Amino acid sequence: MDKLPKSEKIFYAVLLLIFILCWVAMIWDRATSEDLNRFQQVYMHNGNEIYVDTETNVMYFKRYDGMSIMTDADGKPLIWEGN
Numbered sequence: 001m002d003k004l005p006k007s008e009k010i011f012y013a014v015l016l017l018i019f020i021l022c023w024v025a026m027i028w029d030r031a032t033s034e035d036l037n038r039f040q041q042v043y044m045h046n047g048n049e050i051y052v053d054t055e056t057n058v059m060y061f062k063r064y065d066g067m068s069i070m071t072d073a074d075g076k077p078l079i080w081e082g083n
Contacts, residue, residue, distance in 0.1 A: 042082065052080040 004012075039060070043050035049062040050070070059070040059078040070078040 042080065052082075057081075 038054055039051040040054055041049055042052050042059075047064055051060045051062055051067070052058070053060065057080045059080050060067050061070050072078055
């Protein structure tokens with residue numbers, strides 16, 4: 001059985017790595033697009049944003065440092081009642 005030269009092994013390893021990275025990027029992009037379509041921005045002012053989950057109508061508050069669910073005084077999620 002012929003052994004591949006070291007340069008060919010490196011070439012095929014790099015080729016395989018590029019293929020895997022492209023595949024992961026494609027899967028990641030699809031998941032991210034679906035997630036972005038699920039949330040609709042309903043308010044923005046001075047870097048503060050409010051998003052609504054289009055499947056549950058639950059409201060989320062987003063700033064530069066993260067995103068959190070909005071709750072009422074009893075700790076229940078706020079539900080969007082707008083259009």
